Amino acid sequence: MNLDKNSSMDRDEPLIESEAWIAKSDDSSAKLFARRFKKHKLAVAGLAVMAVLALCAIFAPLIAPYDPSTITDSFSAAPSWQHPLGTDQIGRDELSRLIYAARISLSVGIGSILISSVIGTVLGLVSGYYGGWVDNIIMRITDVFMSFPYIMLILVVASIVGPGLTNIILILGFLGWPSVARLVRGNVLSIKETDYVKASVVLGFKTPRILFMHILPNTVAPILIYATSGVAGAILDEAALSFLGLGVQPPTPSWGNMLASAQSLTVLTSQPWQWIPPGVMIILSVLSINFIGDALRDALDPKNTK
Amino acid sequence: MFNYVIRRLLIAIPVLFGVTIINFVIMRMAPGNPVDMLVNPKLPEAALEAKRIELGLNAPAYEQYFRWLGNLFRGDLGYSMITYQPVGKMIGEHMGPTLLLMGIALILGIAIAIPLGVLSASKQYSKLDYFAVTGSFLGISIPNFFLALGLIYVFALHLKILPSSGMTELGSGGGFTDVLVHLILPVIVLTANVAGRNIRYVRSSMLEILGQDYLRTARAKGLGEFLVVNRHAMRNALIPIVTVLGMEIPILFGGAVVIEQIFSWPGIGQLTMSSIMSRDYSMIMGLNLVAAFIVIAANLLTDIAYALVDPRIKNSYQGAAAK
Numbered sequence: 001m002n003l004d005k006n007s008s009m010d011r012d013e014p015l016i017e018s019e020a021w022i023a024k025s026d027d028s029s030a031k032l033f034a035r036r037f038k039k040h041k042l043a044v045a046g047l048a049v050m051a052v053l054a055l056c057a058i059f060a061p062l063i064a065p066y067d068p069s070t071i072t073d074s075f076s077a078a079p080s081w082q083h084p085l086g087t088d089q090i091g092r093d094e095l096s097r098l099i100y101a102a103r104i105s106l107s108v109g110i111g112s113i114l115i116s117s118v119i120g121t122v123l124g125l126v127s128g129y130y131g132g133w134v135d136n137i138i139m140r141i142t143d144v145f146m147s148f149p150y151i152m153l154i155l156v157v158a159s160i161v162g163p164g165l166t167n168i169i170l171i172l173g174f175l176g177w178p179s180v181a182r183l184v185r186g187n188v189l190s191i192k193e194t195d196y197v198k199a200s201v202v203l204g205f206k207t208p209r210i211l212f213m214h215i216l217p218n219t220v221a222p223i224l225i226y227a228t229s230g231v232a233g234a235i236l237d238e239a240a241l242s243f244l245g246l247g248v249q250p251p252t253p254s255w256g257n258m259l260a261s262a263q264s265l266t267v268l269t270s271q272p273w274q275w276i277p278p279g280v281m282i283i284l285s286v287l288s289i290n291f292i293g294d295a296l297r298d299a300l301d302p303k304n305t306k
Numbered sequence: 307m308f309n310y311v312i313r314r315l316l317i318a319i320p321v322l323f324g325v326t327i328i329n330f331v332i333m334r335m336a337p338g339n340p341v342d343m344l345v346n347p348k349l350p351e352a353a354l355e356a357k358r359i360e361l362g363l364n365a366p367a368y369e370q371y372f373r374w375l376g377n378l379f380r381g382d383l384g385y386s387m388i389t390y391q392p393v394g395k396m397i398g399e400h401m402g403p404t405l406l407l408m409g410i411a412l413i414l415g416i417a418i419a420i421p422l423g424v425l426s427a428s429k430q431y432s433k434l435d436y437f438a439v440t441g442s443f444l445g446i447s448i449p450n451f452f453l454a455l456g457l458i459y460v461f462a463l464h465l466k467i468l469p470s471s472g473m474t475e476l477g478s479g480g481g482f483t484d485v486l487v488h489l490i491l492p493v494i495v496l497t498a499n500v501a502g503r504n505i506r507y508v509r510s511s512m513l514e515i516l517g518q519d520y521l522r523t524a525r526a527k528g529l530g531e532f533l534v535v536n537r538h539a540m541r542n543a544l545i546p547i548v549t550v551l552g553m554e555i556p557i558l559f560g561g562a563v564v565i566e567q568i569f570s571w572p573g574i575g576q577l578t579m580s581s582i583m584s585r586d587y588s589m590i591m592g593l594n595l596v597a598a599f600i601v602i603a604a605n606l607l608t609d610i611a612y613a614l615v616d617p618r619i620k621n622s623y624q625g626a627a628a629k
Contacts, residue, residue: 140317144324147598147605151560152578156590159582160336236449240564243451244579262455263568269463279452287447294443 036299043295046288053285057102066093068100069251079273086273089261097253098277104254105285108169108238109231115173117227120180121219125211127181128188139185142178150175154237158246165248168241172234183226187219221300228293232286239282255282310613318606325598326378329591330371336587383592388584393592396577401596403473404566404573408558410493412551415500420547422501423508427516427543428535438505445502450561454495454568461491471570492569496561503557504550512543545616552608556601 038044056063065084066072071091072083079086085094127138145153157171191197192215200210241247242256250257255278262268262275365373377384383393426438462470468491469475474484515521516539524538525531559574566575574593581589 140320140324143317143321144328146556147321147325147601148328148594149556149559149563149597149601151563152594152597155563155578155582156332156594159585159590160332232447239449240451243449244564244567246582259449259452259455268455268459272459275455279449279455282449282452283444283447286449287443290443290447 033299037295040291040295040298042291046291049284049288050292053102053288054106056099057106060099060103064093064096064099066096068092068097068253078271085277086271088258088274089264089267092251094258094273094277097258098255098281101253101255101258101278102281102285104165104248104252105235105238105282108165108172108248108254109235109289111169112172112176112234113227113230115170116176116230117180117223119174120177121184121216121223123177124181124184125188125215125219128185129192129207129211129215135185138181142181145175145178151237151240154241155244155246158241163241163246163249165252168238168247172237176230176234180223180226180230183222184219187222188215191215191218225293225297225300228289228296232289232293235282235286235289255279307613311610314606314609318602321602322599325595325602326375327371329595329598330374332594333587333591334367336585378595383595384588386581386586386589388581388586388589393589396589397574397592397596400572400574400577402573403571404559404562404575407489407492407496407566407571407573408555408562410489411496411500412554412558414493414497415554416504416547416551418497418501419504419508420544423505424512424535424540424543426505427509427512428531428539430513435509438509442502442505442509445498445505447502448498450495450499451564451568453498454491454565457491457494458568473572488569492565492571495565496558499561500554500558503554504547507550508543508547511546512539515539515543545612548612548615549608551611552605555604556597559597559601 069092072087072093073091074083074087075089075091083093083095085098087093088097123138123142127135153175154171157175158167161167161171197210197214200214205214238247238254239256239259242254243260245257245260247256248254258278259275259282267274374384381394383397385391386393386396389396422438422441426432426435429435458470461468469488470491473488475488516535521534521539524534529538562571562573563575563578565571566573567579570576574597578590578593580586581593
């Protein structure tokens, strides 16, 4: 009320506008979020694409015309009515594999980001809140992990612990936390100086309560934005790893290992149905997730008043 | 400034040690014993034991670590388990082609990203802006190996105008134009990545600066838009770009592994993949270590360069020294 009076007096604005301002601020934050998000047409489209992909992944057994690892009648057959996207070199239906591969890519993306976000958030909270030598040690460890070229480190670890779906999720999860830790730490450093955190300290709240009930909720937005682009990154990393033969292993289909068939010159030149569709699926999903991440950034930005 | 450099160097030292420790731990996790690789397994157990003692493999882990670290300080990275050649020498031989590839891609990528990002920010919501932002999203969303396959499909297999593998034509002397022609496709792939990552970065940095008060002042005193953008805004917007160079190095190394594999480019990336495939752990560890050292050095240099171009950092340290 006080604030409203000030603004109308200082700037000599007509009363009607300051009322509009009140009405706007009365909007629930969810509505405000939805309105800002909807402005990004591409992000809305991306959300629709991801919803369809998620449904395909969940109901894969119902949608896919064949079992993904069953060998059908023809090898490397061109697209036809029986096989809308043709078959691969050992006669498995490409469309069915493409649908089942969505399961793999989405679980790698979401699974690994969940792991790295949890590790990174806890370390970032502790590092930023306590400061001093704790902060110093955690940040130097972060520096050490970030010094290795990410893809190279993943490849090396994958070659030692062995490939496979679970291992890939664990490797990407346990190696991806440093950037989250840095991000959360930076946010905690500024939140720690706010009055409400100082008040909780004065009130004698226990540290875990301050960290998880008061500081964490205020860092959720940047973590969410980071995690979204992280999912896109993890899908790309899984694809690259599987393409190089160190990721998800056939017969389990993944868009990356389906693309690996294009390393053979005959497939690359004369059987494009074997490698273009999985590539397009990767681009489509990664692009959609990146658009969503960009819209989230705008919609969750507290400085944004539109 | 001097204080800042010293402080920054001191921070790099524990990180360097951390890198060697992590590297050593990973090496210890690797299955198999170097002795099994080095000597004939048909030798009697006593001979194998003697070899293990000679190599110090029975010593406790920390002792092995310090022995390995000592060798490292003398520039000895050990021997490849497959080719028996010194690891350092093999990495040295493969470093040139990779640095050539990465260097050209980095320069071209930044040379595309800066003007596009600046133009896109100064003409926000124009057609050019949408074009640049969309291009940027595509650059980060297309898997580099898929783009590589697509380019090979079009330019090498169908149009037959560009070579798809190697650094020179087999049997030729490997002249300048020969290498240049072989560089085109891999460089396009890596450049698309670099430009894609940085166009939006330059754009948002520029947008932030364009909203500053001193630019309003510059416009208010009647300065033309061209001078406002090119003289006042761009200089400050480009300062954060310096740090990008440091961040790009590790990503480019990762990209090189995949791209060199596809284009049979005789560099570090191909050496990494072939050592991983043949389980040549001493080679892998050497590569990982050298790559990490290059990344640390690049970060150190960019941080110092940042302090040089951003007077705020220099001043804050001069102020601290005066106290």
